Amino acid sequence: MTRDASLTEFGVGGDDEEPADGTTGSESPDGEATAESGTIGGRDAPDPVRPTSRWSVDPRPCTDCGSQIQRAWTEDGRLLCSDCKDW
Template sequence: MTRDASLGEFGVGEDDEQSTVEPAESPTDADGAAAGSTAGGDHDAPDPIQPTSRWSGEPRPCADCGTDIKRAWTDDGRLLCADCKEW
């Protein structure tokens, strides 16, 4: 085979055909609830997503220095300018 082989030179095997396997039913527990569900409350909920920055069309003051900024970076719930944000 040369370095510039075409895809047709690799051939198609029997394993390349799409199978028509039916998806398996999801397992259930004794109560009939789907496995992995959190209905029992045994699992901790994931932490909510916290934004790292915010943008506003109207300038707002930085929580530390008071400079008017349109893009504010979050730091412990405060909105800061890029100069005041501890990186």
């Protein structure tokens, strides 16, 4: 991919056009806001963001080996040191 890549080359999204009926994605044709569960602008909502690591001033134990760590990496809901993390 070149440095001049367009954002549309990275997947679904980036469509700034309004629907042909003149409403936005959050309005019904009569101008009222709608609450679409699990969708954004008629598309499936993205998965929630999950952190890949955490840092703490106070060291905490690694879930697998028990060593005290400040930087913990997440894997399947567990906080692991970099040696125990399955890369």
